[in-house]
Amino acid sequence: MDAISRASVVLDVFRGRPGSFNQQRQSFGRGTPSHLKPVRVLDERRNPAAHVRFLILGPRLPERLTALLLLIVAFDALASNAVGEMVCGDAPVTVIGWTREDAIEVCSAVQASLSWLRTTELTLSDSVTIRPLDDQGALANTHRLGRYDARTKEIQILPFDAALKASVAERPAFGVPMTRDLWRSYVAHEMAHAVADAYFPSGVSHLTAGEYIAGVLQLVVLPDGPREEVLENYRKLAGWESASEISAQYYLMAPGAFAIKSYKHFTALTPSEQRRFITRLTRERLSD
Secondary structure, X not given: OOHHHHHHHHHHHHHOOOOOHHHHHHHXXXXXXXXHOHHHHHHOOOOHHHHHHHHHOOOXXXXXXXXXXXXXXXXXXXXXXXXXXXXXXXXXXEEEOOEHHHHHHHHXXXXXXXXXXXXXXXXXXXXXXXXXXXXXXXXXOOOOOEEEXXXXXXXXXXXXXXXXXXXXXXXXXXXXXXXXXXXXXXXXXXXHHHHHHXXXXXXXXXXXXXXXXXXXXXXXXXXXXXXXXXXXXXXXXOOOOOXXXXXXXXXXXXXXXXXXXXXXXXXXOOHXXXXXXXXXHHHHOOOO
């Protein structure tokens, strides 16, 4: 039973008469103090604590109890869709502060990322935390969808709903609308940074090498259909001819095209060549 259904039952039982939630809502709308209307209580569930004092200080005890019961149900609705912390399976990755749906999607991307990275002989050595990126952080960040902080071992990703709005307000990444599949690929992108970072020599710039690995992984984890849609937008763009072409300047000017060129270069190699190239990136880096 969902939160609204439970609210209906609470009202019916408390008032001692049958009736649907809609009927109760209509009756509450006529001649009843506004703070007792179920619609108001449930609509304000994003910040119900702000209404606790207003609700509790109602004029009559039955009405106060009814309002409190509705408020409890509203809190329950929030809790059922919120995740405090979730560990992504057997991976040392903890997601914090997400809705349940987003947390599941994040962990799905984490598992897919780690699985592919193992084929290149890269494994996650440290614990990582993944939190939502708020609007202020997104505006301050070079990439508005996500970032990885090597000092704190923390990934921040813009929540899906916010990423979807951003893809409508601005030119979308890779020229395609934001979808759950594409959003997960950005989680994978940041996971690549979290894993590969441990393999680079400390104190040495590895922007280009890190973005190559992250760009390849981002395209790899996309399902075939969405990946082909992205690649179609870059059908005239060839992969890198050699490692010497891969540059930080190109990445900074066109990060999406950089990822596409890296993916096309990487997938043109044989499996053994792919592993050797990743090893080369982590040991020798590229020119930054």
